[in-house]
Amino acid sequence: MVKKVTVGAVVPWPGSTAENKTGSWRTLKPVIHYEKCIRCAICWMYCPEPAILKVDPDKYPAPEGKPAIAKLPAVEIDYDYCKGCGICAEECPVNAIEMVEEVK
Amino acid sequence: MPEEFEPIAPGHSACAGCGSTQIVRWVLKEAGPNTIVVNATGCLEVFSTTYPYTMWRVPWLHVAFENAAAAASGVEAALKRMGKKAHIIAFGGDGGTADIGFQALSGMVERGHDVLYVMYDNEAYMNTGIQRSSSTPLLAWTTTSPAGKVIPGKQQPKKPVAWIIAAHGAPYVATASIAYLTDLRKKVRTALSIKGPKFIQAIQPCTTGWRFDPSLTVKLARLAVETCYFPLWEMRNGDLRTFRLTYIPKEKKPVEEFLRPQRRFRHVLQNPDLLERIQKWVDENWERMLKLHEAAVNQKL
Amino acid sequence: MVVMTLEGNEAAAWGARLARPDVIAAYPITPSTHIPERLSEWIADGIMDSEMILTESEHSALSACVGASATGARVFTATASQGLALMHEILHIASGMRLPIVMAIGNRALSAPINIWCDHQDMMSQRDTGWMQFFAESNQEALDLILIAYKVAEDRRVLLPAMVGLDAFTLTHTFEQVDVPEQEEVDRYLPKYRPVHAFLDPERPITQGPLGTPQHYMEFKYAQYEAMNRAKGVIVEAMEEFGRAFGREYAPLVPFSPGGEIVLVTMGSMSGTARVFVRGARQEGESVSHVKVVAFRPFYHSKLAELLAGAKVVAVVERAFSYGSVGPLAQDVAYAMHRYGIKAKLANFIVGLGGRDVTLRDFSEVLETSKRILKGEEDPGVFWLNVAKEEVLKAEEVIWNA
Numbered sequence: 001m002v003k004k005v006t007v008g009a010v011v012p013w014p015g016s017t018a019e020n021k022t023g024s025w026r027t028l029k030p031v032i033h034y035e036k037c038i039r040c041a042i043c044w045m046y047c048p049e050p051a052i053l054k055v056d057p058d059k060y061p062a063p064e065g066k067p068a069i070a071k072l073p074a075v076e077i078d079y080d081y082c083k084g085c086g087i088c089a090e091e092c093p094v095n096a097i098e099m100v101e102e103v104k
Numbered sequence: 105m106p107e108e109f110e111p112i113a114p115g116h117s118a119c120a121g122c123g124s125t126q127i128v129r130w131v132l133k134e135a136g137p138n139t140i141v142v143n144a145t146g147c148l149e150v151f152s153t154t155y156p157y158t159m160w161r162v163p164w165l166h167v168a169f170e171n172a173a174a175a176a177s178g179v180e181a182a183l184k185r186m187g188k189k190a191h192i193i194a195f196g197g198d199g200g201t202a203d204i205g206f207q208a209l210s211g212m213v214e215r216g217h218d219v220l221y222v223m224y225d226n227e228a229y230m231n232t233g234i235q236r237s238s239s240t241p242l243l244a245w246t247t248t249s250p251a252g253k254v255i256p257g258k259q260q261p262k263k264p265v266a267w268i269i270a271a272h273g274a275p276y277v278a279t280a281s282i283a284y285l286t287d288l289r290k291k292v293r294t295a296l297s298i299k300g301p302k303f304i305q306a307i308q309p310c311t312t313g314w315r316f317d318p319s320l321t322v323k324l325a326r327l328a329v330e331t332c333y334f335p336l337w338e339m340r341n342g343d344l345r346t347f348r349l350t351y352i353p354k355e356k357k358p359v360e361e362f363l364r365p366q367r368r369f370r371h372v373l374q375n376p377d378l379l380e381r382i383q384k385w386v387d388e389n390w391e392r393m394l395k396l397h398e399a400a401v402n403q404k405l
Numbered sequence: 406m407v408v409m410t411l412e413g414n415e416a417a418a419w420g421a422r423l424a425r426p427d428v429i430a431a432y433p434i435t436p437s438t439h440i441p442e443r444l445s446e447w448i449a450d451g452i453m454d455s456e457m458i459l460t461e462s463e464h465s466a467l468s469a470c471v472g473a474s475a476t477g478a479r480v481f482t483a484t485a486s487q488g489l490a491l492m493h494e495i496l497h498i499a500s501g502m503r504l505p506i507v508m509a510i511g512n513r514a515l516s517a518p519i520n521i522w523c524d525h526q527d528m529m530s531q532r533d534t535g536w537m538q539f540f541a542e543s544n545q546e547a548l549d550l551i552l553i554a555y556k557v558a559e560d561r562r563v564l565l566p567a568m569v570g571l572d573a574f575t576l577t578h579t580f581e582q583v584d585v586p587e588q589e590e591v592d593r594y595l596p597k598y599r600p601v602h603a604f605l606d607p608e609r610p611i612t613q614g615p616l617g618t619p620q621h622y623m624e625f626k627y628a629q630y631e632a633m634n635r636a637k638g639v640i641v642e643a644m645e646e647f648g649r650a651f652g653r654e655y656a657p658l659v660p661f662s663p664g665g666e667i668v669l670v671t672m673g674s675m676s677g678t679a680r681v682f683v684r685g686a687r688q689e690g691e692s693v694s695h696v697k698v699v700a701f702r703p704f705y706h707s708k709l710a711e712l713l714a715g716a717k718v719v720a721v722v723e724r725a726f727s728y729g730s731v732g733p734l735a736q737d738v739a740y741a742m743h744r745y746g747i748k749a750k751l752a753n754f755i756v757g758l759g760g761r762d763v764t765l766r767d768f769s770e771v772l773e774t775s776k777r778i779l780k781g782e783e784d785p786g787v788f789w790l791n792v793a794k795e796e797v798l799k800a801e802e803v804i805w806n807a
Contacts, residue, residue, distance in 0.1 A: 003156040005624040007564060007602040008503035011158040011612035015113035020157060022115055045285060046322050048125045049114035081114035085121030085311075086319030099319075140605045142472065143614075153615035163605040166614030167471050167498055174465035178430060178472025178480070179605060181456035185427040185478060190607050208468065211461030 018081075022049070026084035028099040030077055034060045036096035039072035043088035043097060051081035052088060109137055116159040118151040121318025123308040123325060124224045125159075126282045128195060131222055131304075134292040137162060139191040140179055144172035144200030147231040148224065170204040172196045173212035176219045191296055194221045198239035199229045201305075202265040213272040213301040220295045220302040223265065226310035234313040238263035241333075242385050243378055244368050246313070251371035256378055261385050266305040270339045275300040278338035278350075281307050283326035287336055287350050294338070307334045315367035327362040329353070332390040337397070345405045349397040359386045406590070406651075411583045413576030414439035416544035417483065417509040417569070419583070420551030422453055423591040424507070427478035427598075430458040430469035432488060435521045436573040437511030440483035455481075463488035467495040467506075474504035475613050477604035479555070479597075482506070485573065486513035486527045493531060499566045500535030500629060502613060504603055505558035506566040507551060512540075512673065512724075513573040514759040522760020523573035525673060528701075529725035529733045535629050537567035537636060538702040540672040544581040547571040549653060550699070552586075552595055556643040559598050563636045565629070572674040573760065586651055594650045633703045640700055657700035658708050662687055665694035666717040667775045668749075670709075670738055672698045673724065675756070675763040682768035693772060704737045710745030713738075718775040718785070719747070722754040724763070731787055750778050752785040767791055 006012065032043075039062070044052045054073040062070035077088075089097040111132035118125055124147060132139060141164045143149045149166045152159035167175040176194040183190060196205055201223040212219060228246045229235040236249040242261040245251045249258035270277040275298045280288040288306065295302035309316070309324035316324060328334035330353050340346040359382055363369040372378040399405050411419065418440045421429070429448075431441035447453035456473075460466040463484050470480045484492065489510055499506050510528055514520040528538055539554060541547040547569060554567035571577055603613060617625055637657070644655035661680050665687075671679045676697040683695045696712050698704075713719055719742065721735040730736070735753035742751060754771050757763040767790050777783040 005621055005628060006156075007628065008613065009155055009501065009615055009617055009621075009625050010602055011153065011156055011615050012609075013156065014158060014161045014610045014612070017115035017117075017152070017157045017159045018113040020115035020117070022117070025120060045130075046126060046282070048118065048120075048122050048321070049116075050110065050112070050125075050129060051114050054108070078114065083120035085321070086317070087121055087321055090319040091322050137610075138607045140476075140607065149614075150616050153612050155615040155617050155621050158612035158615060160612055161610055163607055163610045164612045164614075165472065165475050165605060167468055167475075168494060171465060171468035171495070174460060174468035175472035175475075177458055177460070177465070178428060178469030178474075179476045181428045181430070181458050181469065182473035182476035182478035182480075183605075185456045186476070188606075190605075207461060208465045211465055214461070215458065 021080045022083055023080045026082060026102045028084040028086060029102045030082065030084065030086065030088050030097045031100055032075065032077060033096045033098065035063055036094050037075065038063065038094055039069050039074060040093060041075060042091050042093060044075050046087050046091050048085065048087065049081045049083065051078040052076070053078055109133060111161050112159045113161060116152050117154065119312050119318070121311040121321045123282060123310065123321045124148045124226070127222065127224050127306045127308060130282065130285060130288060131193060131292050132162060134289050135191045135193060135296055139193055141165070142172050142176040142179060142192065142194040144196035144205055145169035146197035146200050148195055148197065150231060169200050171208045172200060172205060173209040173221060177212050177215065177217045180217045180219055192219045194219055196221065196223055197230070198223060198225045198227060198237045202239045202263050203237050209269070210272065213269055213274050213303070216300050218299050220304065223305045224308040225305055226308040226313060228313050230310050230313045239265060242382055243372050245371065246368070256371050266303060269303040270342050273342035274303055276302040276338070276340055279305045279334065279336055281325045281329050281334060281336060283322050284329060284336060284351055291338060313368070316365045320365050324362065324365065327357070331357045331359045331362040331386065333359055333362050333386050335390060335393050337393060344396060345400050347396050347400045349393060356390070359383050406587060407585045409583055409585050410580050411544055412439065412578050412580050413544045413547050413571045414511065414578070415443055416548040416583045417551060417571060418443035419585050420548040421481045421509070422447060423586060423588060424479065424481065424552060424555050424595060426455050426481040428456045428458065428470070428473035428480045429482065430460055430466045430473065430480065431482050432460050432463045432466045432484065434463065434485050434488040436513055436577040437483045437485045437509060439577070440509055463491040464495060467492040467499065470506050471495060471499050471502065471504060474506050475502065475603050475605060477600035480506050481508070483509040485511035486515055489527045489531060490515060493534070496531055496534035496536060501625065502603065503564040503632070504566055505564055507554045507558055508568045509547070509551060510568050510570045511573050511577045512570045520759040521573065523575055524724040524758045524760070525570065526725045528568065528570045532702065532733055535565065535633070536702065537565055539567065539569045539700055540698065541569060541571045541576060542674055542676045542697065544576055545583050545653070547576060548583060548585070549647065549651070549655065552591060553643050553647050553655065555595055557636055557639050560639045561601055563632055563639050564602065565632050565636060570673065575674040590650060594647065637703050637705060655699065657705045658712060659697040659699060660712045661695040661697070663694050663712065664715065666692040666779060667772065668694045668696060668713055668716040668719050669768070669771060670696045670698060670719060670721045670734065671723070672701060672734060675722070678763060678765060679722070679768060682765050686772060691772060698734065706737065706741035707745055709738065709741045710747050713742065713747045713749065716747065716749040718779050719749045719751050720754060720771050720775045721751065722756055722771055724757045726755050750785040752778055753787045755787065755789045756791065761791060
């Protein structure tokens with residue numbers, strides 16, 4: 001991406017804020033306990049960055065004995081961007097997300 | 105995994121826990137990629153487009169604070185003339201919508217431009233540092249309506265901006281809350297299926313300006329509705345017979361539950377008289393809407 | 406080409422019509438109201454194929470123009486005076502976003518007191534908004550300069566908005582014979598606008614109007630400075646091409662009867678009066694010349710200095726003022742003289758504010774004063790002409806709240 005001073009300050013680089021790793025803002029860090037996660041994606045819906053991704057169902061373990069859940073996309077926190085607001089943990093219906101102290 | 109349309113990128117500089125991107129993301133997910141966004145000056149515009157970066161993956165235009173509706177009118181006219189079709193969605197805060205941009209919005213609605221205008225209502229001028237707007241609620245603290253010894257916060261109730269737009273006869277007007285995502289998405293879908301000017305006022309809890317823990321954004325968006333402080337409704341063509349509350353809480357919670365986590369109401373929570381004034385405003389507003397809803401549903405209008 | 410008898414507003418409307426704008430957004434204001442009226446009629450009758458947005462204010466009119474231009478459309482608007490002042494904020498935005506919007510201005514005085522008649526204060530107050538500014542002397546020039554303005558504004562070397570001023574009533578409401586070019590000729594001169602940098606297309610999602618921090622802001626402004634400088638050459642090209650296409654000659658600065666010791670500099674409709682005066686004065690043996698300024702922004706300082714070579718007194722006669730300083734045109738003339746070593750004295754004559762007629766008698770006074778300055782009998786400076794100075798009460802003479 002060549003970022004010259006464009007005519008009229010046009011930004012012809014859609015989505016380029018992704019170059020800014022706002023994860024460095026974080027003081028609290030959400031951690032998903034996959035054994036509890038029912039993959040409802042509410043955290044994904046409400047992440048304001050958005051920094052929660054839907055990923056391949058097999059990428060993370062699902063709760064034991066719940067084959068239907070295991071077929072749903074798993075969620076993953078993109079720590080490059082997560083600012084640690086904690087909405088995901090607050091909204092998680094099964095308390096599968098824990099906010100822990102960020103250690104840097 | 106099939107790629108899902110993500111209209112906005114991370115890496116923007118919104119406060120942690122900001123509710124505005126939730127509104128924007130879901131409005132645009134519903135609208136799809138064939139959409140042009142016009143944005144009034146405000147938090148959303150500033151944190152999303154610091155040159156040379158942009159959060160947006162759809163075409164996006166910002167002109168000034170008070171003219172998103174006028175600029176969107178121009179976009180619409182140009183598209184029409186150029187024979188192109190796209191959804192045009194304008195985003196403005198309460199300042200850019202209910203106050204300085206109100207004339208331009210009224211003009212856009214009166215002229216009937218095919219634009220969906222979404223007001224992200226964080227109830228004060230947050231971009232400039234929490235100054236009162238006409239959409240700031242009764243008795244709320246802001247930096248220009250301080251909780252003083254003589255004057256305890258804003259002395260006027262929240263301006264009913266969606267009602268005023270509805271009174272223009274706009275084809276579709278609704279209120280929404282991100283906590284009721286299905287309702288919000290349905291309203292966006294409905295709005296985009298109708299030609300002409302549409303208006304959605306979405307409550308947007310602001311962690312910085314309302315002074316609450318950033319994890320509570322969605323919770324407050326929910327409590328605003330559960331306490332009937334911010335009722336969810338829709339109306340078509342300014343016709344009261346089409347008025348519908350789209351969500352009626354089974355049990356109306358006391359407004360205190362909505363106010364409690366917000367330090368902008370700390371002085372209210374310490375003073376039963378002030379709390380009572382807010383509860384009274386909420387009750388009267390809700391009663392009026394409930395009666396209207398029932399009359400409309402029972403075809404008594 | 407068809408010869409028509411048109412008032413200035415109609416001529417400007419014809420200029421707009423022939424440019425085939427995709428979108429017109431306007432709010433009526435005296436004295437330019439007839440422009441959106443005429444365009445609305447043509448659209449209503451199906452003669453013109455443009456989208457017309459009749460906004461609720463001039464601020465919204467220009468905002469809608471910005472929206473339409475940012476979408477990639479050719480746009481037009483017209484206003485005057487208070488309306489132009491209300492647009493002020495958006496004028497800067499249009500030029501900062503490098504949108505080639507063209508606007509006609511019925512040059513009218515600013516309030517207070519409210520006044521609908523001619524002067525140039527409205528456009529002069531927008532001097533620094535980054536718009537190109539042209540002043541018409543006649544209805545023909547109003548039409549032609551609008552076409553030239555589009556040609557320059559949309560040129561990739563420029564990409565700047567432009568306003569064309571025509572004097573209130575003297576031009577806007579006065580009928581003259583106007584050569585109206587054929588549409589095909591204009592289409593050849595001014596092909597369809599093809600946006601290169603500013604468009605709103607879901608296939609190519611760009612962001613327009615971001616926040617510019619101190620890290621980049623000054624570079625954007627430098628780009629505008631360069632574009633305006635480049636416009637100087639492009640304007641001359643566009644005027645020369647216009648001359649070849651339509652047989653009417655234009656130049657950013659138009660000299661008349663050159664070589665005089667005293668040179669009058671004017672803009673707008675009074676330029677004709679100035680030439681009539683100079684012709685008569687020359688016959689009476691006076692050494693006086695005239696320069697008409699057509700392009701005020703960009704200002705052709707070096708070219709003006711060439712035209713002022715040999716002058717002993719330069720008399721800038723203008724219909725606007727910068728309170729606490731001198732007239733805006735005089736400021737540029739002074740810079741041109743200083744920059745390019747013109748040793749003449751500079752006098753600034755303020756005339757015709759708020760529609761006061763500018764007559765041959767005013768120019769006689771300009772000449773007589775200039776001659777006294779030439780002989781060293783009078784200091785050059787600012788002269789307000791045809792003003793009842795003795796009737797002007799001072800604040801300390803207020804008696805109705807004593």
